[in-house]
Amino acid sequence: MLSRLLSFRQEARRRHLLRHAPAGPLKEYLSVPLIDPKTDIHSVSLISLDFETSGLNSSEDQIVSVGYVTLEDGEIMLSTAQHRLVKIDQALSEQSVVIHRITDDLSAAGEPLEKVVGELLVSLAGKVMLAHNATIETTFLKQACLKLYGESVDFPVIDTMKIARQWFERRNKEIVQGDLRLFNLRKRYGLPMYQAHNALSDAVATAELLQAQIEHMDSSKCLPLKKFLS
Template sequence: MREIVLDTETTGIDALNGDRVVEIGCVELFNHVATGNHYHTYLNPERDMPAEAEAVHGLSATFLADKPLFAAVAGDFLEFIQDSQLVIHNASFDIGFLNAELARLGMRKLGNPVVDTVKIARKRFPGAPASLDALCRRFNIDNSNRTLHGALLDSQLLAEVYLELMGGRQPDLVLANNPALTQPMLDTPAVTAARPVRPARPHAPSAEEVAAHEAFVKGIKNALWNAG
């Protein structure tokens, strides 16, 4: 199963009131395992960068000035995600922003199935913090490089969190990395338990059973037992 872990960075929190997407990061998974294939782009938002937003992701208007517009990358982005299931932390936020960008271009909204990892985390750990940093701490995932939010880095971390939320690594993956558990025990002698030998049980029908069977057969028209 192909899934895309996705994250965005924006100029603010209101997609319908002028805030824009400034970064998209995607990580491809097959059967919940990262393939190494990813999509990443910065975007020129065609507007200023509020100080509070820049404090979150560190992307300034000057840095983004020469980056492509969303219109220039929309095709590549949609080709990468295709119709795969999207895995997003607080999905309504990112989907709302991406759909607003697509609407500005007269393009249809995303119709991909979506998994919201915030909802999964809150269901599994009621009352506990469900931020990406909190989940990384819970699952001992190294997020020491996350001094600022970044769409690609956050997608990579979320891919690891998602694996843990879905039940963690499969036991066979652990066994496969342990030679002591997977190496054939060629030098181990076979152990055979001593068992008492019992005589064969008789299966011949009694005279009463034979008579009952013959009476039963006589009542059947063209009985197979009478053939030949």
């Protein structure tokens, strides 16, 4: 009941924002209705998304690279895979370069944030965002929208980390440090090792993890999108 109300409110908010949004990618994103939360998860189109950032604070730090790929009818379509470097206006800390291996020189060859985020928003229209530990992606994306369009939006999002946490909690299993990391969760499902901290690799890895999580759920029951939304 509550969730229906929530989704109703989200949809109302979308229409409201649409009326006021400036022409451009944000308006394009808003012009497509949100997916009905009752839709079966298998037929929901998802965009698995990962950001590498210069730090964890969305008001100070910036998006360094963006990787995403579409999941349609249960299939990860590599033909849709995107990996984009963003040209940023601050020096990258050594700490962050060690993690994502994108140097200042590489970043200087990147594209403007407006172009990268704009195209991402167009791709997201009518789809649901998917990320592992989605807080980073949602807060940085909202922040970018505010900066670029003076307006922010709530994105419906599925978080594989949250699904995993629920799994542990429902079984009363203690969560030990590291248990919820993408790498360790993938290991549980026997998924192969991919290079971590590369935005596209992580996006593909997250999409595979979700596929495994869905496939391991009780398939006799209906699995509506709302069960997965954060």
